[in-house]
Amino acid sequence: MRTGTVLALGLLLSACGGQVATDQNAASSADEQAGPAKWNDRTRGQLRQAIDARTAHGLDHMTFDVPGGDDGATQAALRFAAALARGATDPTKLYEVYAVPRPSPDLKAGLAAALRSGDLTQWLNGLAPQDANYRRLSDAYVKLKQQPQDADVKIAGTGEAIKPGATDPRLPAITRELVILDYLTPDAAQGNSYTPQIADAVRRMQADYGMKPDGIIGSDALAILNMSNADRARAIAVAMERLRWLERTPPATRIDVNIAAARLSYWRDGKIVDSRKVVVGEPDAETPQLGSPIYRLVANPTWTVPRSIQEKELAKKGAAYLKANNMVWKDGWIVQQPGPKNSLGLVKFDMLNDHAIYLHDTPAKALFGLVQRQRSHGCVRVEDALGFAEMLAKDEGVSDAWHKARETGDEAFVKLPRQIPVRLLYQTVLFDDGGEPIVRNDPYGWDDRVGAALGFKAGKALRVQSGATDVGP
Template sequence: MRKSVIAGSLLVLTFTLAGCNFLAGETDKAAVATRIEQVHWNEASVRQLRKAVDSRAAHGLDRMQFVVEGQPGSAEGQEALTRSALRYAAALARGATDPAELYDIYTVRRPKPDLLRGLAGALSTGEVGDWIDGLAPKDEGYDTLSRAYLALRKQTDAPTPAIPDRDEPLKPGTADPRIPAIARQLVASDYLDRSAAQGGSYSPAMVQAVQHMQADYGIKPDGIIGSDALEILNLSDADRATTIAVAMERMRWLDRNAPPTRIDVNIAAGRLLYWRDGKIADSRKVVVGEPANETPQLGSPIYRLVANPTWTVPRSIQSKEIAGKGGDYLRRNNMAWKNGWVVQQPGPKNSLGLVKFDMKNEHQIYLHDTPAKQLFQEVQRQRSHGCVRVDDALDFAEMLARDEGVIDEWHRARATGKETFVSLPREIPVRLIYQTVGFGEDGEPVIRSDPYGWNDGVAAALSFPARQTYRLKTSGNDVGP
């Protein structure tokens, strides 16, 4: 009787811990109870668990409390140890936080490991430590972030920022020992070409880069580096460590077995990667949602190409940005009222450009072309109303059509000059993700801007202190989706 009570208690536990689905797909309670009874701890396994938890800094989780409770000598102790192990295992396998709770929209596929089965197997072979170590992402990028975090963690108590602020603002032409550090951060943020990051004086190329950055963040673009500009440029070791810990957490959210053919869009960086059979086949710039109209983090496939698309203007854009502009505006932009909606006809002025990549989601988010080609030259490419504009989208459509065996159908559709749909023989998965840490040519982490401020909530959930920073300025002058 006592044994069944403990099993029932553990059954409830497994469905409620930290909001994680430890028993993915299990519906047979009796079978679950039987599996729970097969979980047995001994002193050696407890030591392995404690060692794994004590090493959590390697995953940027050292600010969170993972207390190992219980002893193997009693049923209650077994239950407590299982609870402790599953909580830490879930943090490594799926993330210590739940993105669905941090964001209004998050539909990117996440890992769903059967942690109870894995724990039982590890306990039976005495390999709990190895099992736990294998739950986090196993790729070079994650390992690089881990090493960088551990190195920065030793220096996070430094009292001064990386680039110190001084009484006098830094003006063009001035020589200053801070110049190399400023140049490095401008290069890392894509404002300055690496070849121009030379010397110890504030050069014209650097001035132009700083002016561009100031304009993006709503600061007077005078090229003078004062406290405001330094706040954008400046990352202390503590700031870097926090950002890297957040980046590792975001990686833990992602499915370990991503489809070998897929499209990944990094919203924060404004960059698209096309993977074909497990290898990167293409990379190009994209324009994504501005801070007031953020592109959500979605997992949503492309199922067809649309040649010469029309654009039915959403009510929100119609009422806020088109209403009251009159018939002349509609005629100039090839728009007309149709059944109570403003519809833009196909053509070079169409806000969707000459191709749309239709995706399956309820949020009306998709990839498309655009006539506003100049936006791809921006460093901060968060400029749209939420959809994703693709640089040289016609070339990208050609690539997908050829790879999917519908190139002839695509050419015929283009030639009609009318809105024409070309279905793909198989859907191409798309992941819209948000990652503010990339990797430089040397393979080391490069920290970029956090245009939506979406790192803050993750950092807080991981128990890092809050930090106020400048945010990207909303442009508000683009009508397209």
């Protein structure tokens, strides 16, 4: 998208005194010489052609009528352009909290320029994300839509449950889905044999979804594994919409957390330099979709227990529990002192937001071994958080200050010389080693509202059933 280049040029010129007015006048004069922005048969045809090709963006379940008259064509063009440039839906209306930076191109100016040049096609084609992931999603969606309905491959529900130790022709398809969902490693598939290793994977999946973990593959387990092409297409269309919500040129150095997959990616100068597991909010205590920077590292943090946790989970605990967990009353609040039992662990990554959301360490290391890591009260727990803090401190040139802060044993703060942007995102479609999109589970059921807003029929809402395992944030 070229709007970023135009913006950068404008900022550069604004630092040069009166040059801005001169260039603006020159641009206005050039526009006038090019003639007024008017519709004609050619540009109307380009608009209709672009709208007819909206399947490539997963927008084929929405209508974008082009009524007669210039005003109607303008409104239709702006609506379709907005769908490509910012998303066909508004995440701030779909979610109670959505504060990830979004693109804001001047679509009216863009349309006017396109009409003057007589080339709407080039302008519209440049509005959607241009990255490889978006193209892969688009290709996958178009391919699914081109398949005949009877080509949908399903794991047959024969009425016969599959018990551990059995052989069944459905096992290869079942194990393939277990691998995609991260419950099974690719080398564990054993043809038609239902091995103990596969049974363990099924039990873990059943437990995550609130089923009896007996390893028996019946109708309930198949409901999770048996994703139709329609389900996949809907998930991919939602994934494209979520990418359209995002600014096209994110900060080159940043931290992205995929809440749905419970994974963190650390970008440095435009490249991923680290990726690790995280634990995020359980359903009903969801980690919100935020854009919020880390501005300091906190060594040996204290934890002031939020009122919600204090009232719901600690109200019935006695003084012995508080003492055993190094908690004290301070000014009407329960405060957990620094130490190995502290729910924030040994480091907190302080962030700037109004929702008390941040990244931190945790003493509950076993949670990182789970597949579904939606287990916290909303904050993000980082695997090997001390190692990650060491990495950030080194990259930001504050290693010495960080080491000194840790050695005190008391709560100590190390301000970063520059803030590191963090984006808490939600994506249920990932990419395999070959770059092909694979549809994962939707632990919060958050794809439902986006899919419905895009015109899709309701999907299967199979939410993770976790239950927080400790009182930590």
